[in-house]
Amino acid sequence: MRNLKSKAVFNTLRYCVLSAASSVLILGCSEPQKNTQASHQSEPQSTQAAVSKPVVYQVFTRLFGNQQTTNVPWGTVEQNGVGKFADFTPKALQEIKALGTTHIWYTGVLHHALVTDHSKFGIAADDPDVVKGRAGSPYAVKDYYNVNPDLALDPSQRLAEFDALITRTHQAGMKVIIDIVPNHVARNYQSMSAPDGVKDFGENDDTTRTYARDNNFYYVVGEDFKVPVSPDYQPLGGEPHEQSDGQFSESPAKWTGNGARAAQPDINDWYETVKVNYGVKPDGSYDFPRLPADYAQRDIQAHYEFWQQHELPDSWYKFRDIAYFWLNRGVDGFRYDMAEMVPVEFWSFLNASIKMKNPQAFILAEVYNPALYRDYIQQGKMDYLYDKVGFYDSLKALMQQTGHAQDVLAAQHSVQDIAKHMLHFLENHDEQRIASAEFAGDARMGKPAMVVSHLISKAPTMLYFGQTVGEDGSEDAGFGKPSRTSIFDYIGVPAHQAWMNGGKFDGGQLSQAQQSLRAYYVKLMSLSTLPVVVAGNLLPVVVDTDNAQAKQRVMAFARQYATQRMVVASNFDANHSHTVSLSLPNDWQQNNNTTVRDLLENHPVQTIEDGQITINLAPRASVVYLLED
Structure with missing residues (x-):
């Protein structure tokens, strides 16, 4: 970011606003790219030189470019289709950019467990007994050093195809975010692509012990893993499959991703994943140095130097090296899944390591416990957290005609001291679609909510693909229930496909109401360049x-x-x-x-x-x- 004084930036932006006033629509002007790194210190208004409010466009990569409309429950990739990296054409990226997007979060990029057979490319299919859905959960990563073969035109060149997408995204004027899931990995984690000298998770573990500091996993010593059973669930919807036999070889059994310690987890546990050990003993005590309280006020350099003085659990270094691998390929930031399930000290270590390598890296974390917000921002050095519990929940109630406007304002004021770090959203892959009957039943209810969500604070705004055209998430994809667009199966996304219009990305198949809704979002998001929106x-x-x-x-x-x-x-x-x-x-x-x-x-x-x-x-x-x- 150029070292511009706020007065100069304000005057330039004021000219942009006033130049467009006659047509009301604020289009913005060409300005130096904004450094989206969040400061963890109080910023005087006179030194704020931001020129655009960060806008994150979350896209479920597997679904974005899929043009097939069959939508058979539990359908195969041949039946229901799958999107590719190549579907993010310059035109598609241009239309995403038109929403004010500064960062694209490509969800589900990493190679995760999936049932589809890519064995002709040397990639074995995963066991349906420990995969949710047919296409698999993006949060059951099985190889951190490669990408999902489903997403490539040529799976043998899948990493090169993703590299090309990173380049296209940068050329379109946006940055790239991908997921890192430090709390758990796929039960069948096997990195086929790790660089020389990199050991797999668990490769050097002492499996005779429930816990050891440098083990990557926890073990149920003396017991073998047993697949969970339920009268209400069958893998692949009961379709016969040679590996779907209620068996999966794992000896000894590992603790499950959500912390379940039984050799046979419950069907409602995260049974497809295993918990990563960060040096937290089974009794909850820590096997690593605690971060001194005053480090909440200290900078990234101080955090980095603190951890250089200590020998740390092996899992810490494994995830640091994974982050470095993707930064070196041009990724600009990360979204961390279930960050509160991992010690805040680890985040201090990882985020300081990332920021020392790329000070502008964009760090977003999923934390749902408001009592932990300040610790994970100030000590863990997160840039942004989901403002889900409080702001989103109260806004959702208001959209459903049951809440009160004052509840939303109260939620905002409860985090006013950290408001610039609390990312706002109305939809994401975990939440119900606004247009679903289970939420508001009308995509237009997103209009007042998006105005409030986007304009009430300095924090970034996030949009989910399909939100701007009223996607309702009503498809029965297989695993899970409608109202949320499925992240576990192959499926077409109808309203989004109408906007995609066979790859033209011009909205040619949208209804007039859908076109109007998208135009409203474009106009609203164009206000991101107003100084009062950026820094007011x-x-x-x-x-x-x-x-x-x-x-x-x-x-x-x-x-x-x-x-x-x-x-x-x-x-x-x-x-x-x-x-x-x-x-x-x-x-x-x-x-x-x-x-x-x-x-x-x-x-x-x-x-x-x-x-x-x-x-x-x-x-x-x-x-x-x-x-x-």
Whole structure:
């Protein structure tokens, strides 16, 4: 990132905004690429020089380019099809970039356990008894040094094809994120592609002991693994398969990924995976140095130097080397699965190692316990965490017409000291689709929610593929239940396929309603370059109304950066319009008789009178007013 002073950046961006004001749509201007590394220290407003708010586009790589529409439950790759790295054409990437995307999270890239037979390429099929679905879970990685053969036109050249995708993504002006899953690996982990000298997980383990510091796994000594059984579940939906016999050879049995210690895990355990040992003893005590408390305020260099003084468990070094391998191939960052199940000290070690190699690396983690947020940000040196418990959950309730606008604001204020580190989303591979009957039943409910989610803080925003065209996740793919687009089986994604339009990526098969929805997202996400969106502080706006339902369903807030001020209001009521008066922050009263224009939905120009703006919001409508002195 260029060393630009904030005033210069603000003036340039202000010109971008004002140049587009006549057409309302904010398109942004060409500016130096933003360093997305999050600071772990308090940043004075005067030194913030960011020019774009990070936007992560999560795509389930296997599904993105699939054009087949058969959608047979438990269907084979021949029946239901599979997308390829090559489907991310320059045109596809251009359309992803149009959503304001700065980073693409390619989910399911690493070689994970799957039933499909690629033996002619020297890749053995996995046992269905320890694979969820037919295409397999992306979080049961079996080779950290290669990629999923399903995703390549030529599986023997799969790593080269992914390298080419990294290059195309960079050429399109975006960065690449992939998953690392440190808590567990596939039960049948076998790296066929590890560099010379790299030992497999468990290769040097002492399997006569339940625990040893440098073992990679925990063992059920003296017992063999037994496949879990259930009257309600059969691998591949009961389809005959030569390896589907209720048997899998593992002696001694290993602890299961979610920490289950039985030789025969329960069917609801993560039985397809095994838990990685980081030097945490079975009684929960630690077999490694604790990080001093004051390191929460110390920088990456200090964290890195601290760990250089100690000999650490073998698993720590294995994952550091895996991260280095992918950084060296051009990957720009990582999303960590279930990070809270791994000690925070390990994250200090790994993230410091990554940042010393690439200071701009983008680090995102899945942590669901709010009591751990600050530890994993300040001591673990995570850039960003999911803001799921609290913000997303309260926003979802409001979208479902059961929550209250004040609950969402309260959730945001509960993390205000770390707000810039709390990534916002409405959909991802774990969550129900907005349009599903089990969630909101209407993709349009994502409009007010996305306005709030995207504009309320400095933190990155994440979009999930298919979200912008109203994908409803209703397909019965096999393993798991509809409402979430399947991550375990081969399946076509209908609304997304309509946008893909046979590889043209022009939305040619979308309905008018779907086209309108995507256009709304494009317009909203274009606001990512506004300085007040990038770096503005959150301020309160009072919704004045005697209507109790309006009080519950209309949410409003303000943000300010330098002389740029923004007022946002959204009506989450699915059926009723509401007229409300917005009382602006007290120190904005000098804006009386100022006219304001809506940047998003072209609502009529309004005048601020006595510190208030009175508006009428249709169901699911929002306003985004920009005030500049």
